[in-house]
Amino acid sequence: MQNESNGLNDIASILSNPILNTDSYKASHYLQYPPEASAMFSYIESRGGRYDRTLFFGLQMLIKEYLCRPVTPAMIDQAKAFFTAHGEPFNEAGWRHVVGQYGGYLPVRIRAVPEGSVVPTHNVLVTVECDDPQVFWLASYLETMLLRVWYPVTVATQSWHLRNTIRSYLLKSSDDLTQLPFKLHDFGARGVSSAESAAIGGAAHLVSFMGSDTVLGVAAANRYYNETMAAFSVPAAEHSTITSWGRERETDAFRNMIAQFGKPGAIVSVVSDSYDLFAALRVWGTELKQAVLDSGGMLVIRPDSGDPRTIVLQTMQALEASFGSAVNGKGRRVLNNVRVIQGDGVNPDSIEAILAALDQAGFAADNIVFGMGGALLQQINRDTQRFAMKCSAIRLGDEWHDVLKDPITDAAKRSMKGRLTLLVNRHTGEYRTATLPVAWDAHTVEGDWEEALVTVFDSGKLLVDVSLAEIRRRAHAHEA
Template sequence: MTTNLILATDSYKQSHFLQYPPEARTISAYVEARPNPFADELIFFGLQAFLLGYLAHPVSRADIEEAEEVCAAHGVPFNRAGWDAILADHGGFLPLEISALPEGTLAPSGVPLVQVENSDPRMPWLSTWIETALLRGIWYPTTVATLSGKAKRVIHAGLVRSSDDPMGQLPFKLHDFGARGVSSAESAALGGLAHLVNFEGTDTMEAILAARRFYGAKAMPGFSIPAAEHSTMTSWGRDREEAAYANMLRQFKREGKIVAVVSDSYDLDNAVANIWGGSLKDQVLAEGGTLVVRPDSGDPVETPVRALGVLWEKFGGATNGKGYRVLDPHVRLIQGDGMNIDSIARLVDRVIESGFAIDNIAFGMGGGLLQHVNRDTLRFAMKANAMRDGNGVWHDVSKTPLTDPGKGSKAGRQAVLAENGRLVAKRLDAVPQGASLLQPVWRNGEMLKEHSLDEVRARSEAGLLG
């Protein structure tokens, strides 16, 4: 959808230019994830995509005319003078300075991630007017990156226990199948991109474009393989199930290639034991490459463990240096059905308890990765924290609701420092100049500091895995 940035906010914010004190010249506001039950730490990500995707496009005369018409009919005031000044004096770019932590930073909840101030003293209303669009641009990719990062920690721990090559295995252990389960193409792009902060396996192609457009990805940031779905297998009919599988091997499984085949359209146990491990066994071994068997139903923990046992019985393998079984390299397994943080952790434990290395299995997530999150998952909020008056004096701004102290906000412009290996929030006026990790990244339509996806990935992995 084409966005008119002036209307990319809550309706009631159109009236806020009439509500600030007359002496207000600058409003400072910050974004944080408040303490929450989902994660004590989060992977900050997505601001750069929002800045380049939205704020880098100036407001036009047509936007102003349209917004004025809509607001008049909608029943809210419209700040025509303010928007005309933005167009005339700033070329349509919003006069805002935005400071932020480096993207990919692993930050504790309760620590400011972003701080916004208007740079034109005539427009103190602008700092919080941007809240709606800015929060959308941050909470969603940060939450998906955090969820994906939690899975990365669980899988990495399993690999450390059972694999001879944990870091070599890790990048492709969680695959994103979520594109069809999200509410929009933009959600697929941003959520899929957030997953790529932690892993390299994806079927969300919009994420590839987002990585190239917003984070300077030169090399391919995510990979996939030829894979079957039920329609391509069941179209052969039940009597030709073996022929459908044989066709997959013939078409795609050549030397060094990988192909995934959903194998539970009828009877998974029969497919694994009597087709893959029986009538097609010689073809699986002769073609080279790797067959990845995919169960798509049944208990999400016990079903893949049972299938691994049958694959070992039929194809064998070797015992690695840590004493765990690794299947013949021609066969592997992926479990995507029913996967979430809890079931991934249980499956990792069961695979290891059964004597298998995590090398043998990959995991997939769909809507559970990209869609089963909301702003309250990490309790994201943007709050004003200071106001500068006409004499240049900053005044604290905050809220302290007696009915819910947990929704209280921070007073005073914020800084973030590293103390004893952990990020903490401080008042900006209490730290040396330039010491804060919140650094300007955007000013008046210009990107001041740009992060590559490689930088974000490295920063995130260092924080997650130490």
């Protein structure tokens, strides 16, 4: 009964309690700092990794969901009961101060590079500062929650680089760049660890693309980034909707797909490897060919097994033999009335390999769409881009002091020191991390540089509410 009365078994209330959205050992840290500490400054960076640049995205989601609601006395009671039973001390006085002095809103200031910015690694992306002596430790207490921005940043970064890869093949082989936002479809909802991951990662993918079957990701992008509809999908078969007809009636299952969804200008996707892909391709090109042509729609065949690089090319060659192709302005062949979507074994390496194989065979990139699942939303982690949040400065009394770690066993983990900001060159777009106050010198001419970080949150108030449309424009400004 004690656990129930304090909400210790109420997972929903625990998940919505910002005091508990932390690591256990954080509860004891207020007793570990110098007694004269009065303010703290922390920052987030990518210390390198798979990509040399990151696309910043997702902080607005975290702030709206977790920091724009006040701490309440009931939350404090719940957290006190939890940490006491859990074996940790609890700073009840500090949290009561937050409620009494600030109405429950956390007195922290968060500055960040605008979402959609593409920033080289080893630069500060976010800073967190608290200058209230009674709760200065909040700048570090929030690390657990805020550092989870690594996930949407890493998904957005990977998708941005994949967009560049696909775009390079379209530039080389296609007359139509408008299809680019629909060339990499999110198939990742079932492959992630939680519904929240599907929402956050799925939204991050939509910075660079507009095709998704991850409903929660689309909904999150709509809600947190002020969109009416952030992405789109099409009717598509899965194996059960084909195999439920039985092997002997597979052609009837295919015919039903065209009858139900094959309308002029429409797209219908049909998985075709349930039994014998090559037999299915022959059926599509003979018995069902006229139905496809008469529908006025676009048939998209999904081969869902076999070596991706080989099977996509074989599928395309079989479809070309049946439906024919036209040569575009780049001298590449574009299939008539049909396309291919590859959703099996899709990752950054296989996308590059498939596009290269099609290009070598003379096919335009128009012919292929990719569906990416686990590799898009799940096969990444915090170390993919080596994300870290560290305290870099502390005020002792009235004087700021630098803070850093510099382990002799791993120089890559050396942290930055001081109160930090990010500068951007207004002419070249180059970024540079600097300490405050900025020391303008011959190498950093004040007229050429400006601060890139913007205050996005201060003591419970969201100060920047950016739209996905604006983020997309910023992320892909280099394509203009």
